[in-house]
Amino acid sequence: MSAASPRPEAPPTPVPAFAEVFAQVRPHMAALDRFLREQIAAFEPEIRTMADYCIDTSGKRIRPALVFLSGWRGVDPPAPELVRAAAVVELVHLATLVHDDIMDEADVRRSRRTAARVYGASAAVLIGDALFAHALHLAAQFPTTEVCLAVSESTRRVCAGETVQTLRRGATDVARADYDRIIDLKTAELFRVSCQLGSRLAGYQAGFVEAAATFGRHLGIAYQIYDDLADFYGQEQRIGKTLGTDLASGKITLPLFALLDCLPEAERAELIGEIRGERPPQLALHLRQMHVHGVFRTVAEAIDAELARAAVALAPWPFQPPTPLLLQLCEGLRGQVRSLQPAPAAS
């Protein structure tokens, strides 16, 4: 095995990514940005600066994009209901990020200091609450309770996923099934509801709404596994956060499950000690071990399998306008996974 760095430079030519698909809904995303900025005025004067800081524009805004893409009807200007629904899911997501960063004691998110670091943990708890409350307030402004029902249920499930993950931190008896359930709740749920609301509010028939929701769920699972892979294989500058935070905080994600499955007993025991927080994490060592045991490929295959499930959900609806756009997202995510791939070792 080569002793060369397992984390090479990014390839010079861009691979397909989410961003290309998102370019299709650029006017929608601009309308969302204006709408979110207008919401700042709804907060009490003292917390406007904090709310403004949290509603930053540097995020990827995947969930709002899913609302717009699932609700795609052609090149019409962005419909106000879709913009409002997109704002609701983004605000719920931002609130969970603000609360997450308190628990992770993270310093940096999206290349900026976290709200918890800037304003203190106490204020961050409350500003997250205010963002949640405002999201539900916007959800209550639809003519019926449908959006409110869906979003409040989703929010509870997202929180449950985060809670279960928190309770399992540092535990090494976590089963793969627990991991699957946690990412289904904490990530896939909001992807799912984004696709459901987008297609529903755009007036698509119930069968397609259900298919879009199922697509969203599997895309969300795939995305979270990609995110967990990037925590080992990403480049800090590119993903905008510190690498190795999952291991450092005792979270077992799919790359670690895959590595634990392959490691000889002594090395396995060492890694388990690190997950339990009994010894400092050795990120560089584990990247070399992952390289030896082909962990990247194992995880990439798991992502592929979820993306295949997402595509299957849409198979009966090839001629609905959102279908090709949503399928492009799968290609985009495959491209993002490839861009993390380490260079082959010169063995």
Place this chain on the structure above:
Amino acid sequence: MSAASPRPEAPPTPVPAFAEVFAQVRPHMAALDRFLREQIAAFEPEIRTMADYCIDTSGKRIRPALVFLSGWRGVDPPAPELVRAAAVVELVHLATLVHDDIMDEADVRRSRRTAARVYGASAAVLIGDALFAHALHLAAQFPTTEVCLAVSESTRRVCAGETVQTLRRGATDVARADYDRIIDLKTAELFRVSCQLGSRLAGYQAGFVEAAATFGRHLGIAYQIYDDLADFYGQEQRIGKTLGTDLASGKITLPLFALLDCLPEAERAELIGEIRGERPPQLALHLRQMHVHGVFRTVAEAIDAELARAAVALAPWPFQPPTPLLLQLCEGLRGQVRSLQPAPAAS
């Protein structure tokens, strides 16, 4: 001045209290308790124990009682809509308590260890979020979006009040107007919406709903001032939490405003240093100073003034069934204030 303890034993005969009025809605409160217990099943299995711990029965449940009293129509069995609305306001309140206790680093609340102490701050952030989300989910189960709109708006205002309070901690340039605004947001808002929802869901006319809401707001302000007074004059065993926590956490409440107004310069500077956290708080000293300067009476008069405003709101509606019950609450709170009153010093 006497050197005797300024905090005498509780008087042996009971004074009127909230509890007497609440006795009128005992079947309603029992129905609420059953309803809340049933909600536990809605949470993911891993967090049911935590949700159950937070939805404890030891609280005073003032806000739900306000829903039932404002929606009083006689001795009918509790209406399901009122029970659900009562659960919504109680869950929002419990969520804010769970988050509050993280920030206050409180050990004990209602004579039990706080959720943050039992489950850790991280889990407490999330369980609070899940309670919020579930409250809004219940609110979305009404036929229209009205309850969801009112409750999400209230929740945002409650969070804003808590945030402003947190930002002002340890600051000594806080004006009395800031204090008034903080308690209006963090406490009076949920009292207000409880009375509004109760009377509205019971089918009362718009004028009375508005009057009940105004009553609730002033009762809430009065109640928070009473609570702040109890933080100095209460008995730990009776109020179920550590005394002097406001001063220790740098919160200026009405008793401290009143004391700061009276103290000579040197003593004032000492107290300001304590609020800023520059020196340990001297609770016993300040109780003696409050005694000398008649702070109890000043604060009790402020409570009386708010209760008078509450009663004025209901004056045009003497024959509505809830009116006498709501007015009894004012008497109950006056009684609770009297029960805190220190014995006259043997000077």
